[in-house]
Amino acid sequence: MRTGHAPLTGIVHLGPGAFFRAFNAVWTEEAMAAEGGDWGICAVSLRSPTARDQMMPQGGCYTAVELGPEGETRRVIGAVTEVLVAPEDPEAVVDRMADPDVKIVSLTITEKGYCHDPATGKLNREHPDIVHDLANPGAPRSALGLICAALEVRRGAGDPPFTVMSCDNLPSNGAVTRGVVLEYARLLMPELADWIAAEGAFPSTMVDRITPATTEADVTALARAEEYYDPAMVVHEPFRQWVIEEHFVSGRPAWDKVGAQMVANVEAHELMKLRCLNGTHSTLAYLGYLGGYETISETVADPAYAALCERLWADEIIPTLPQPEGEDLQAYSKALLARYRNPAIRHRTWQIAMDGSQKLPQRLLGTIRDRLEAGVVPEGLCLAVAAWMRYVGGVDEQGKAIDVRDPLAERLKAASDRGDTPEAKVAALLDLREVFDATLAADARFRAAVTAAYVSLVEKGAQATVAEAKA
Structure with a gap:
């Protein structure tokens, strides 16, 4: 050759x-x-x-x-x-x-x-x-x-x-x-x-x-x-x-x-990737899977999901980021959406949803904490957390079992099952200190936003909830 x-x-x-x-x-x-x-x-x-x-x-x-x-x-x-x-x-x-x-x-x-x-x-x-x-x-x-x-x-x-x-x-x-x-x-x-x-x-x-x-x-x-x-x-x-x-x-x-x-230093670029790419990837994985989409490209082909991504970047994620050297954060976000839309790359929502208990603290919760400290409730990212909670409950919107792959899968299922209402399920999962630190879990604004999103996912389903979401 x-x-x-x-x-x-x-x-x-x-x-x-x-x-x-x-x-x-x-x-x-x-x-x-x-x-x-x-x-x-x-x-x-x-x-x-x-x-x-x-x-x-x-x-x-x-x-x-x-x-x-x-x-x-x-x-x-x-x-x-x-x-x-x-x-x-x-x-x-x-x-x-x-x-x-x-x-x-x-x-x-x-x-x-x-x-x-x-x-x-x-x-x-x-x-x-x-x-x-x-x-x-x-x-x-x-x-x-x-x-x-x-x-x-x-x-x-x-x-x-x-x-x-x-x-x-x-x-x-x-x-x-x-x-x-x-x-x-x-x-x-x-x-x-x-x-x-x-x-x-x-x-x-x-x-x-x-x-x-x-x-x-x-x-x-x-x-x-x-x-x-x-x-x-x-x-x-x-x-x-x-x-x-x-x-x-x-x-x-x-x-x-x-x-x-x-x-001179890559830390700002690492945080950009973690929050802009990995954070929205996880959001699309849980909400996409619950909405019946098999791949990321199928998920963002739904205009409501693409719009949610764009609002997350503009209103919830980019405001938390230090400016990386030589980087245009808005252009970076547009490039991410173009990557997500590429149908030749079959990134399965189920695959990206794996090991969420290990990924959420870095990909989503840090951004949420930063926005709350700035006095803003990041409702789009709270919806992503609620979607993860619904997903690890192990049953999809059609009543079929979800094959949840996670080191804490059994404990997550048990916590979800302990609650007999959406509010109780959210409370039980927020008590898992391996995922949620005590300060964030106790924040009334965070608890209320995640609970409201979870209720909407149960009552209306993922597609309708995403369509109504306002980041």
Whole structure:
């Protein structure tokens, strides 16, 4: 599949899944095309050989298929130079990362890959991989173990460290990564931790692109259209956003020349995404599911639901946001609605509705608290909370069971069942301290707005309630 010379390797990336292939590798290929540079990527799987077995027979190349409202756009991506499998040969991975030509080690390893306690951000010292790596530092299993082993080689050789860049959906992902790397390094070798703290760089990033799981039907359709078989292909939406803190030890690709936003701090962008995108996504998921819509695109095809989204952004969400550097919040919201309307991306309302007890505090309740403190009752977001309460009760508007996937599913159902009236059901669910803090739950304005919305959902149904909603 590769037609020219592969670029020299300047990046090692841990976690060569679909998101990396649809996002990091695409940006990097475009950056090299725009401004050159040896930024080829050595991709490293921390678990399975699947990515290696799919990609290396193709010279590391694969097809990225953009799913737009008007159809598909296909392109072959050649930024990946090799794929290694860490469990098969961890020393080879450490050697590659220790090569002074490698300037960046980036990560998409999911939250679990950081071996930390999400509540505190601290290293989980009892994690089996951390226990193993501290006992066997020459043959590490974890991303942290591999990173620190390679940094120790570079320190011993007098070479500068590489920049460590997390691209996972973790708040302040650079700070989290720096913290667990330093904590692990200090357990391993205090002088290594001191050197990393003094010389290293851990820029935070915000990433955004919907990348649905590739199906056999996708592979078959590509083979039919292009007359080649590509098991490593990925599909993705047209939209993408990459916000990166400008903090690198030894340079970076020209990502900014192809649309990435280089900023001093990403926190405002993270809050923007969390509240504008994730908050309305959850709102549409619960109200859409209850209204009988299977996907987000079907949900916002109903003008009342689209109008609710627009009112939420304008009146309830954007007023709570600090201005992100270089961002137009109104334009960002319009782009979100266009993404939601894309029928080629089948984002199921049931899927987005999963794990709501974990998501609501960050996605909705913080915004609600901020508006209440400003003296405004955010009735649209209170409707979203009421829709979640109706959903976790486990019965839809036709009396059919809802398959509620949530760590607290049984407790949520039990709390809802304890109430014999809508008011009692709301009160019982507000008593769950894992979701609602005591101050918010006791706020009479919040309780009244959520209760009124819940009553309307029971009496009129989701579609009629949304049509009447005023944010």
